[in-house]
Amino acid sequence: MDLFDAIYQRRAIKGFDSEFVIPAADETKMLEAAIQAPTSFNIQHWRFVVVRDKALRQEMRKLGNDQAQITDASLLVIMTADTKAWQKNPARYWEKAPKEVADLLVGWMGPFHDGREWLQRDEAQRSIGMAMQTLMLSAKGLGYDSCPMIGFDIEAVAKLINLPADHVMGPMVAIGKGNKQPWPKPGQLALNDVVINNTF
Template sequence: METKEAIKLRRSVKQYDPEHRMTNQEIEEILSLGMLSPTAFNLQHWRFIVVKDEALRRQVRAAAWDQPQVTDASLLVILCADLKAWEKQPQRYWRNAGQQVQEFVLPAIDSYYRDNERVQRDEAMRSCGMAAQTLMLAAKAMGYDSCPMDGFDFEQVGKLINLPDDHVISLFVAIGKGAEEARPRPGQLTFEEVVIEDRFG
């Protein structure tokens, strides 16, 4: 499926075939494509928690207002981010760059993030959002449906997955074989309402 078609056809599907199983190869392919998503300073601070344990899935579903896609979708990914990735051996992210580039970028990473918790969190959320979209478009290109989710108790889910203190949960992405057609788009804004030239009036 072409990228433009995947963008047009991707919809948030809530009902999935609970009997369908994705292959390990399919799951790895989707997650590997997600890992190609952009991040500021190439920090790659997203972490994809793939919830396979059925009992844990049921617990997560209970913390997500009993939404069925949590357990019924073939794949549930909890997108988290390491807020302190910037200070955890940042040379890893630039090991293939030249020495001159590293000497410029590594101090820039430190000065940009240190003592700035808002930037650390904002970048984490932006990065997870881009990764989530990549996962969903990859899934659509492979013939699967998806649903991004933030309707859950973040604190409770954090406990269930043993979320480290320096990590945050951004959202879920449920992926699987849709059991119903997506409803028509309920109302799109016009191009003129969304696209603003130069500045607000």
């Protein structure tokens, strides 16, 4: 599918064929595309929790306002990120770069993040967002539908997946074969309403 077609055709689908199984090769292709998304300092701190256990999905549905896509979609991915990835062997993020570049960036990484917990969290959430959009567009490009979701009890779901203390939760993404038409597009703001040239 053409990139712009995927962008315009991607919608939040609320109903999925619960019998449909995404081939393993397509699942891998989508996740490999998702990790092409950019991250600050190439930290790659997103962690994709693929929920395969059906009983666990049922528990999550109870914590997610009974949204059917949590159990019915072929693939349920919880987007999380490691806010302390910058401390964990940071040289590995630049191992294929020229030494002078790697030394420079790895050297900056600590001072940039240290003591700035708000920034660590913000960067993690920004990275989650870019990876999530890449995942959804790759799904659409392969002919699948998706639904990003934040309507769930974040703290309770974090406990269910044993989220480490130094990680943050992002949205869930349900992916599969949609069997329900999306609502009509509610309307986009005009570019003039959202594009500011130079200053407000």
